Amino acid sequence: MSSLYDVSCFAAGLAGNVFALALFLSPVPTFKRVLKAKSTEQFDGLPYLLSLLNCCICLWYGLPWVSDGGRALVATVNCTGALFQLAYISLFIFYADSRTTRLKVAGLLVLVVFAFALIAHASIAFFDQPLRQLFVGSVSMASLVSMFASPLAVMGVVVRTECVEFMPFYLSLSTFLMSASFAVYGLLLRDFFIYFPNGLGVILGAMQLVLYAYYSRRWKSSDSSAPLLA
Numbered sequence: 001m002s003s004l005y006d007v008s009c010f011a012a013g014l015a016g017n018v019f020a021l022a023l024f025l026s027p028v029p030t031f032k033r034v035l036k037a038k039s040t041e042q043f044d045g046l047p048y049l050l051s052l053l054n055c056c057i058c059l060w061y062g063l064p065w066v067s068d069g070g071r072a073l074v075a076t077v078n079c080t081g082a083l084f085q086l087a088y089i090s091l092f093i094f095y096a097d098s099r100t101t102r103l104k105v106a107g108l109l110v111l112v113v114f115a116f117a118l119i120a121h122a123s124i125a126f127f128d129q130p131l132r133q134l135f136v137g138s139v140s141m142a143s144l145v146s147m148f149a150s151p152l153a154v155m156g157v158v159v160r161t162e163c164v165e166f167m168p169f170y171l172s173l174s175t176f177l178m179s180a181s182f183a184v185y186g187l188l189l190r191d192f193f194i195y196f197p198n199g200l201g202v203i204l205g206a207m208q209l210v211l212y213a214y215y216s217r218r219w220k221s222s223d224s225s226a227p228l229l230a
Contacts, residue, residue, distance in 0.1 A: 013072075013073030019177040039097055045096075045108070049108050053115060056078070056149050059075050120177075141197050155167070155211055158211050175204075176209060178207030
């Protein structure tokens with residue numbers, strides 16, 4: 001029979017996987033528009049490339065020959081994320097407006113693959129345990145922190161414009177819940193490289209929700225007070 005500790009670890013990690021799925025699905029409306037228009041219009045492919053690199057590094061960290069005992073639920077969520085990002089990047093390349101954009105995104109994809117291969121090779125060739133886990137964990141933590149910090153620019157836009165149009169509620173909520181789940185998972189495993197970046201994600205996610213609660217009411221009230229056109 002599984003212990004309460006094992007069940008708690010699994011439940012926290014599984015919840016993180018479920019909430020992460022909502023994040024991975026968030027670009028679907030964007031790509032529905034791309035498919036309908038048969039054009040990437042003014043959309044940027046760089047966020048998907050960076051997300052792919054982040055998922056690959058974190059997937060590598062979750063594997064048993066990198067982390068002591070393995071972090072299976074970290075590996076599963078990032079494997080799923082990597083597949084989603086590859087699908088989005090493939091669509092982006094296929095529907096790019098120009099050959100130059102197509103070659104640029106394809107070149108950056110090669111660069112992402114090379115960067116990940118270099119990190120993976122270096123971790124195996126130059127490090128034994130526990131230094132291997134320390135090396136990959138540090139890289140994955142830096143990658144995660146940069147990903148969690150990326151919405152800061154959007155939060156600044158919300159404060160300046162007093163409009164939450166560019167900060168979807170469910171995206172912020174999914175970020176908060178996923179980060180909270182993996183922060184608990186990391187704490188239960190006593191894994192600093194999991195609980196620290198996800199702890200920051202909880203703080204940033206909470207800040208987004210607070211901003212949304214505050215400015216959405218002001219935005220709606222200003223909308224409702226606008227004069228109606230005859």
